[in-house]
Amino acid sequence: MTARSHDSLQDADTLIERFDQVRSHTEQLASPLSPEDQTVQSMADVSPTKWHRAHVTWFFETFLLAEAESGFTPFQDQYWFLFNSYYESLGPRFTRAERGYITRPGAHDVGVYRGNVDARVRDLVSTLDGGSLEKLAGTIELGFHHEQQHQELLLMDIKHVLSVNPLQPVYGGCAAPQSESDQLGWVDVEGGLVEVGHVGDGFSFDNEMPRHRTWLEPYRMADRLVTNNEWLHFMADGGYDRPELWLSDGWARVNAEGWRAPLYWNDLDGVWHEHTLHGTQPVDPGLPTTHLSHYEADAYATWTGKRLPTEEEWEHAVVSDGQADAEEAGGNLADTETFHARTAGPPTGHLRQVYGDCWEWTSSSYLPYPGFHAPDGAIGEYNGKFMSNQMVLRGGCALTPPGHARLTYRNFFPPGARWAMSGLRLADGGAPA
Numbered sequence: 001m002t003a004r005s006h007d008s009l010q011d012a013d014t015l016i017e018r019f020d021q022v023r024s025h026t027e028q029l030a031s032p033l034s035p036e037d038q039t040v041q042s043m044a045d046v047s048p049t050k051w052h053r054a055h056v057t058w059f060f061e062t063f064l065l066a067e068a069e070s071g072f073t074p075f076q077d078q079y080w081f082l083f084n085s086y087y088e089s090l091g092p093r094f095t096r097a098e099r100g101y102i103t104r105p106g107a108h109d110v111g112v113y114r115g116n117v118d119a120r121v122r123d124l125v126s127t128l129d130g131g132s133l134e135k136l137a138g139t140i141e142l143g144f145h146h147e148q149q150h151q152e153l154l155l156m157d158i159k160h161v162l163s164v165n166p167l168q169p170v171y172g173g174c175a176a177p178q179s180e181s182d183q184l185g186w187v188d189v190e191g192g193l194v195e196v197g198h199v200g201d202g203f204s205f206d207n208e209m210p211r212h213r214t215w216l217e218p219y220r221m222a223d224r225l226v227t228n229n230e231w232l233h234f235m236a237d238g239g240y241d242r243p244e245l246w247l248s249d250g251w252a253r254v255n256a257e258g259w260r261a262p263l264y265w266n267d268l269d270g271v272w273h274e275h276t277l278h279g280t281q282p283v284d285p286g287l288p289t290t291h292l293s294h295y296e297a298d299a300y301a302t303w304t305g306k307r308l309p310t311e312e313e314w315e316h317a318v319v320s321d322g323q324a325d326a327e328e329a330g331g332n333l334a335d336t337e338t339f340h341a342r343t344a345g346p347p348t349g350h351l352r353q354v355y356g357d358c359w360e361w362t363s364s365s366y367l368p369y370p371g372f373h374a375p376d377g378a379i380g381e382y383n384g385k386f387m388s389n390q391m392v393l394r395g396g397c398a399l400t401p402p403g404h405a406r407l408t409y410r411n412f413f414p415p416g417a418r419w420a421m422s423g424l425r426l427a428d429g430g431a432p433a
C-alpha cells in the first residue's frame with residue numbers, strides 16, 4: 001500500500017492527537033447501539049458493528065504494533081483469526097458471511113481490546129526516534145483512513161441491520177424538511193487531453209495513482225443527482241418491467257430478487273416510504289434517490305436517453321467546475337448528522353452535491369490505472385486484488401466521515417450492490433451512450 005503523508009503528520013504529538021480523534025469517533029458512532037445491535041449480521045455483505053470496531057483495531061495491531069513494537073505479542077491469538085478481513089498472506093481467517101456468529105468476544109470485550117491497542121500505539125509513537133517515526137507515519141495514516149472507511153461501513157451496515165427489525169428502530173440523525181424536486185440543469189465540459197488521478201503530498205490510496213493522461217470528448221454533466229420524484233416517474237413508466245432498459249445481468253437480478261423500487265422503499269397503504277437511520281418516512285420527492293444498484297442507475301440513464309459518466313469524466317468535470325478541493329467545496333457528509341441525502345438546493349450554475357449525499361455510480365469498471373503496481377507484502381492486498389467485477393463510484397455520501405472525501409477517491413462495489421448509499425448523476429454527449 002502506498003500512502004503519502006502530510007509532513008505535519010510526522011510529528012509524534014500530531015499523530016497521537018489525530019489517532020485519538022479517529023479512534024474516539026468510531027466509538028461515538030457505536031455508542032447509540034446496544035451490545036445486541038452490535039452483534040447482528042443481517043446479510044453476508046454486512047458486518048456487525050463490534051466486528052468493525054475490532055477489525056480496525058486488528059489493523060493497527062497487525063500493520064503497526066507487530067512491525068515495530070519491541071517484544072510484540074498479540075492481545076489474543078484468536079483475534080488474529082476472527083478480525084482479519086481478507087488478507088490471505090496473514091493466514092487463515094473466519095468466514096465473512098458468518099461474522100454474526102461471533103457472540104464472544106462481546107461488545108464490552110471489544111472495547112477492552114481497543115483500549116489495549118490504543119495505549120500501546122500511543123506508547124510506541126511517543127517513544128520512536130524521528131527516523132523510525134518517519135518510516136511508520138505512512139502506515140499510521142493509512143490506519144486512520146482505513147478506520148474512516150469502516151466508520152462509513154459501520155453506518156451503512158447498521159442501517160441494513162435495523163431495516164430487517166420489524167420494530168424499525170431509529171439510529172439517530174434528523175430528517176430534512178419535506179422538499180420539492182427542482183429543475184435539472186447541465187454543465188458543459190470541454191474535454192480534450194486531461195490528467196486524472198492523485199497528485200501532491202496529501203494522502204491517497206494506492207488505487208488513485210499513478211496520475212495519467214486520458215482523452216475526453218466534449219460532454220455535459222447533470223448539475224445535481226437524480227431525485228426521488230424523477231425515480232417515481234421511472235417506476236410509473238414501467239422502469240422495473242421493461243427488459244429493453246436493462247443490462248442482461250441487471251434484468252436477471254430484477255427478476256431473481258423481485259426489485260420493484262430502490263432498497264429500503266416500502267409501499268405502505270399505497271404510499272412509498274423509505275427506511276432511514278432516523279426512522280421510516282414517506283419518500284421525499286426532492287431528495288436524491290439512493291440505495292440503487294449500478295444496474296438500476298444504468299437502466300434509469302437508458303430510460304432518459306442519457307448515460308452514466310465515466311469516472312474520468314466525473315473527476316475532470318469537478319476540476320473544471322472549480323471544486324477540486326473537497327474541504328473547500330463542502331457537502332453533506334456525516335458531520336451534518338443527517339445520515340441521509342439532502343435536497344440539492346437552488347441551482348448555482350455549477351455542479352451541486354459533488355461531495356457527500358450519495359456515492360455516484362459511474363460507467364467505469366474498477367481497473368488499475370496505467371502503471372499501477374500493488375505494493376509488496378500483505379498491505380498490497382488492500383485494493384489491487386479487487387480489480388475485477390466491480391464498478392467505480394465517486395464523491396462520497398452522507399455517511400462519509402468529514403475529511404475522508406476527495407476528488408480522486410475511487411470507491412467500488414459489485415454492480416448488484418444496493419446497501420451502500422449510492423445514487424446517480426446523468427451525463428450526456430461525449431463517449432458513446
Ligand SMILES: [Fe+2]
Pocket residue numbers: 055085146150
Ligand atoms: Fe478493513
